[in-house]
Amino acid sequence: MSVRSALVASGKIYQTRGISQRVKQISISAIKEMPILASQVGDCVSLGQGIPSFPTPNHIVEAVCRVMRNDPDCGKYSLGPGMPQLRRAVAERLSGQIGRAVDGDTQICITVGAMEALLASILTVVERGDEVILPSPNYASHIEQVLLAEGVPIFVPLQPGDWQLDLEAVRTAITPRSKALILCNPHNPTGANFSASALRELAELAIAHDLFIISDETYDFLVYDDQPHFSLTALPELQDRMIATFSFSKKYAMTGWRVGFVYASEVLLDHIMKIHDAAAICAPTLSQHAALAALQGPQGCVDEIRSALRARRDLTCRRLDRMQQMFSYVKPRGAYYLMARYQAPGVDSMEFALRLLREARVTTIPGAAFGPDGESHIRLSFGGSEEEIHEAFDRIERWLSSDPFP
Structure with missing residues (x-):
C-alpha cells in the first residue's frame, strides 16, 4: 500500500x-x-x-530582532539573487572550504532553502526525456523533482554492504540520453560519507560523458568519527558542469527559516536565476538576515x-x-x-x-x-x-x- x-x-x-x-x-x-x-x-x-x-541559536534570533526593530527595509524584497552582503559572506566561507575563489556577485544565489535551489537547478538542465542518474536509495524529493522536469530517473544501486558508490554500476547506467547525475553527500537516506577517490572517479565519468552534476551539500558539516569530507565543488575541472546546493537548515537549526543557496558558474547561474525569479522572486529577507548572522556569529x-x-x-x-x-x-x-x-x-x-x-x-x-x-x-x-x-x-x-x- x-x-x-x-x-x-x-x-x-x-x-x-x-x-x-x-x-x-x-x-x-x-x-x-x-x-x-x-x-x-x-x-x-x-x-x-x-x-x-x-x-x-540565540545569537541568530537576537540579530533578527535587532534588524526588525532598526531596519525598515527588512520586510521588503531583497535583490533577486539575495542581499549582496550575504552573497559575499557565503562566497567567503565557501572559498575557504573548497580552496579556491568564489565570486558572491556572479556565482551565488540565495534561495528558499536548498529545496528551491535543487528544483531550480534541475529545471534548468533537465528537459523531457533526459535521463538523470540517481544513487539508490536516494533522497525522495530528488526523484519527484526529476519527474516534475519530465526527466527519467535512472536508479543506480549503492553497495549494500557500506552504501558506498558503485562506479561500475554508474558507468553501465550511462547512455546517450544521460544528462545529469544528482548526488547528496553526506547521504540522505543512508548516512554514507562517500570516499574522495570514488567522487573523483565520478567526476571523470561526468566529464567524459558530458554530464551535469547537481550536488546536494545540505549535510556537508555533519561527518562523524574524525572522517574527512570531500566535496566535488573542490574540483575546478567541474566548474562548467557543476551545480551545488547548500542549506542553513541543519547546520544552524534553521529548518523553518527556509534559506539556502546555490553555487554555479556565472553562465549556469544566469539561467537558474530565471527559475528562481519565476518561482520565488527572492528568499525571505528576514531569513537572509538570519543566515548572515549565522555566518558572521560564533560557530560553536x-x-x-x-x-x-x-x-x-x-x-x-x-x-x-x-x-x-x-x-x-x-x-x-x-x-x-x-x-x-x-x-x-x-x-x-x-x-x-x-x-x-x-x-x-x-x-x-x-x-x-x-x-x-x-x-x-x-x-x-x-x-x-x-x-x-x-x-x-x-x-x-x-x-x-x-x-x-x-
Whole structure:
C-alpha cells in the first residue's frame, strides 16, 4: 500500500481532472505524508522526518530582532539573487572550504532553502526525456523533482554492504540520453560519507560523458568519527558542469527559516536565476538576515549540534543492536539518518511502516520512498532528542514482543 492509498482510505479525495500530466505523475513524498498520517493516529513518537530538535541559536534570533526593530527595509524584497552582503559572506566561507575563489556577485544565489535551489537547478538542465542518474536509495524529493522536469530517473544501486558508490554500476547506467547525475553527500537516506577517490572517479565519468552534476551539500558539516569530507565543488575541472546546493537548515537549526543557496558558474547561474525569479522572486529577507548572522556569529553552535547528533547516532545504533532478530543496518558516517533493514518476509516497506505507526505509534519512513533499493528497509532519523529516541525504541521493542509477523 502506498502513502497515498493510506490517505485515500482515511477519507482523502484526490481529483485529477484537468491536472497536468507532470503533476499527476508526482506525489508528495512519504517523508512529508507519514507525519500527516501520524497526526491522525495521535500520540506518535517520530523517527521519521529529518527535523533536528535544536532551537535556532540565540545569537541568530537576537540579530533578527535587532534588524526588525532598526531596519525598515527588512520586510521588503531583497535583490533577486539575495542581499549582496550575504552573497559575499557565503562566497567567503565557501572559498575557504573548497580552496579556491568564489565570486558572491556572479556565482551565488540565495534561495528558499536548498529545496528551491535543487528544483531550480534541475529545471534548468533537465528537459523531457533526459535521463538523470540517481544513487539508490536516494533522497525522495530528488526523484519527484526529476519527474516534475519530465526527466527519467535512472536508479543506480549503492553497495549494500557500506552504501558506498558503485562506479561500475554508474558507468553501465550511462547512455546517450544521460544528462545529469544528482548526488547528496553526506547521504540522505543512508548516512554514507562517500570516499574522495570514488567522487573523483565520478567526476571523470561526468566529464567524459558530458554530464551535469547537481550536488546536494545540505549535510556537508555533519561527518562523524574524525572522517574527512570531500566535496566535488573542490574540483575546478567541474566548474562548467557543476551545480551545488547548500542549506542553513541543519547546520544552524534553521529548518523553518527556509534559506539556502546555490553555487554555479556565472553562465549556469544566469539561467537558474530565471527559475528562481519565476518561482520565488527572492528568499525571505528576514531569513537572509538570519543566515548572515549565522555566518558572521560564533560557530560553536555547529560543533554542539554535531556532537549531540553523534551521541544520538550511537544511541540509535545501541538500541538497534538490541533488536538484531529484526533489524540490521550500516552505521552512519554522516547526516542523521540510517536505513534499517527488517526481517519480515513478504512484508513491503510501506506495510511495515504503516503497521509500526498504527500499532506502535512510531513514525518512520518506508524505504521504497527512496527508490527501488530502499525496499525492505525503513529510514530512521536520529535528529530528535535522546528522550524521544529512547521512547520510540521502547515502543518498538514492546511491539516486537507481541510477535507482529508470526
